[in-house]
Amino acid sequence: MDHLLEIQNLEVKFRLRSGEVTAINDVSFFLDQGERVGLVGESGAGKSVTGFAIIKLISKPGFISGGKVLFEGRDIAGLSIEEVRNIRGNRISMIFQDPMMTLNPVLSIGTQMTETILAHKNVSKAEAQAIALDKLKKVHIPSPEKRLDQYPHEFSGGMRQRIVIAIALLTDPAVIIADEPTTALDVTIQAEIMDLLSELCESEKMALILITHDLGVVSQVTDRIIVMYAGRIVEQGLTRDVVSNPRHPYTKGLIAALPESQQRGKALSQIPGTMPSLTDMPQGCSFHPRCELVMPICKEKVPELIELDNKNALVACHALAKGGAS
């Protein structure tokens, strides 16, 4: 079966003065129509770079150095800028973390919205206005007619993020990439925005790639989880399986480190050390300096993603490949 979006062995490098560093390495996953996938990891894991690489938004000194991004059968990574523009912001939209940074403070919401429609669709200004109004209603903005003439500073943080989502919806995309869409927001507003995103995915039949560090958010919204560490995918699986039964030592450590998985007042289980920096990647498995199950082979060979019990569960770990740990 053909997938809506298929990423094959994607590799992104950054050319720095001190040499080339690899930000993401051998990343492969797929996305089907209407599916919701979570890309989880700590800062520096390469999850945002992956999101940007999908729509070829990697700018200098970074570049896509290998692999393919197949969207509806075409390889985005190999397209020219003009061709990418037909897809980016049109078929695949992106939502960023901070709504104040994404919206232009000196243009009214209406101007920003119609601008986007006119750039992608051959419609009149009045039709563009009508589409904008319709999308504002979809994201539950009260009295949208009045809101079109207002400026970003007149909205609260949660409202702004709703508008950003409305803008992403304007062209009826097949995929939305949301990069930490609720990190800048309060919990009560985060819950509302996540509800809205899931609701829209269902009603508009959109696929969602949710990039976040928050395992709680991911587990509520997505169907599948992809866990990244130091530029590589370490675990992939159905959300309920990964959350209830994590396999990779890193995922296990991450879930055990959440305060809610421990008894009150007890010491939290912690993963020793920190994620290696890109310039100083350890040999072999990049997690081995922090891993409890480390074996001699981990220091030499990078583990490959292998299937465990079914084809939905993939793990990159030598210890698990040999059946040495459960």
Next chain:
Amino acid sequence: MNTQAKPLLKLEDVYKEFDVTGGFWEQFRWENGRPVRKKAIVKAVNGVTFDIYQGETFSVVGESGCGKSTLARTVTGLLQPECGKIFYDGDRIDDLSYSQKTPYKKRMQMVFQDPYASLNPRFTVRKTLEEPLFFHYPELTREQRLDRIAEVMEQVGVHPAWAERFPHEFSGGQRQRISIARALMVDPEFIVADEPVSALDVSVQAQILNLFMEAQEKRGLTYMFITHDLSVVAHISTRVAVMYLGSLCELSPGGEIFNNPRHPYTKALLSAIPRLGEKKAKHIRLKGEVTSPLHLPSGCVFHKRCTYAKEICTQEIPTPFTAGDNAAVACHGVEQGWVG
């Protein structure tokens, strides 16, 4: 809690306001055909009263703009309250002069949110850690100071050999350890931590929380934790205070507030935490928009967003009353029994 114990810190009806009007000419508005001079006042903290007892971890939670950081700064004396009294170990400290406050500053220290912003980038770790000693212990010799720095660095898990390094050479978690070391340098008894783990990744956050708990056990510290992260609060707190728009809604023992929240706002806040593995958990939706602290509503500050609000809520400010085991709630509905 043990009510017999003497409170270490006592706040009585503390108010803190900020004038955000701006320049002289910006204070004028046209009203009924004549210019009127009006000031814009943000009421950040509104009549907050509570005690913190020796050895406990007291957490203040709330969403952005609720005044929790202002409260932390007022407690440590970085900000002067407009009115109200603050007692530390029985002595009133809010009306003291700068030099009179110095001995109290040695006993209470602060840890800030962003370890990237709170450490001077041009100071080595040694210099950062030496500063509080110069100020509070001028009698120490150089050797004594260096010994103390090595000792505290060891305790917070930063290798003492790194004392001559600069902050940019450390990761976020290590920087936060250095900030904690700085607070511990003068051997305080009370630490106010303003969002100490919100800038950190989950695996590092666990390390830092463990460090806080370890230090508390070893040194018998008292903490006031300011945070928006309820799962962190649930884990470490003895008592939790929930704030909304500058007022306390609820103050309950740690376990109680999570198992049996009483105030409608606490209930909504708790239901909004995304929990692991609970797909599509139901959460309580608040109505309307976040109210601005510039124009506080009359009566209960929460009434515009509360689904239970009745006539009385728009008129009378609820006073905290004791409900159950040491829990204090400020809500007409809970008091009169129409909020279940």
